[in-house]
Amino acid sequence: MINWLTGVAFTAFGVGTTWAEVLGFLTGLVNVWLLVRRHILNWPVGILNVLLLMLVFWSAGLYADAGLQFVYVILGCYGWWAWLHGGAHRTPLAVRGTTRAEWLALGAAGVLLTAGMWLFLDHLTGSTVPLADAVTTALSLLATYGQTRKLVESWWLWIAADLIYIPLYAYKDLWLTAILYVAFLLLCVAGLRAWHSARQPRTAELVA
Template sequence: MSIVSFFDIGNTMVHIPIGGGYDMSWIEAIGTIFGLLCIWFASQEKTINYLFGLINVSLFAVIFFQIQLYGLLLLQLFFFCANVYGWYAWTRPTNDEGDTLQVRWMSKDKLLITVILSALGIALMTAYIDPFFLMLATIVVDFLNLFGSQIPAPQLAPDAFPFWDSCMTVLSVVAQILMTRKYVENWVLWVVINVISVGIYAAQGVYALSIEYAILLVIAANGAREWMITAKRNKEASC
């Protein structure tokens, strides 16, 4: 298999006999594996999770480019930058003694601000999700066309689940940011996101993705448990 064919979503690795059947490509399978490794190592507070995360979002950016989901492509670019920053933040000393970020809970003030901004973001995106993603898609297309891609103007169908889709999008961004700062609350959000994802993908008949997010849900729940224990231990050690 050549490098070019590996990145082709039409290059099927395995046919999954779920629902009406699903052909999983090599790039999707490998990207998914790296995504699972990223989440697992993050739950164990291992910095290497960011390496796997960078590979995961890069491969999925290629997938979304091929299936013309340019809004999701732009979201992968955000996750790429967040992974780079997270890697830096987790390894950078926070004081002269060389200590690094500690797993901890957010302060009440930060939590309140995060809840308010998240709710506002979800409300605005729910109201404007179709023109918003069309705008994002157009930005990406125009940018790629500057390099001679010759991609036609995107034509996006109306969102099937605007509220739930907005919840997943906004909360994913917030959870990723909180993870870079080692706040326990990021795992609580990932649990919520994965529960919604399992339901949405099952409702859409994409059972393979529903199963994948069920696995991510278990990992996120374990991450929440592990980080809660670590945050309690860190708090006791600082007293």
């Protein structure tokens, strides 16, 4: 199965595109579309998506992104549970804004994650883009965590990550994945607007 997934499906822009990248493209679009609509099935589809992209990134030498997919599987399982039972008295979560304390914690985590992964990738791996790899990894982790808690501003983190991912994947000749992240960027804008409309009143956020 892995040999088939890593085999070339077709050639785009003079570069072979694997079946893993093709299926990652399709499941990624479905995943984000379901996420925009706040549909619980985004989590199992997302888990399948990250397993496929793990193969794509490892083959391209994006080691932090490949390793990140393991964390995404864990976050996907947690998000699946949290959306069903993570609210008050184990009720479904409601969409809300990010509190000041959450922003401070996310900011500190982002700095530490970026610095730690940058040093690791630069000194202990063959990554050709250690800083970009580290920044996008940190942003993606923080954005995914925010979406497990249905935080509106998590979409802003995804938008920032996508703006880096698009040229990064083009540089690595992952053209189909780069096009996918252009679509992700547009879906993130739609998700930001949809979740903003569905968010809880500000008074509910202050006690979260």
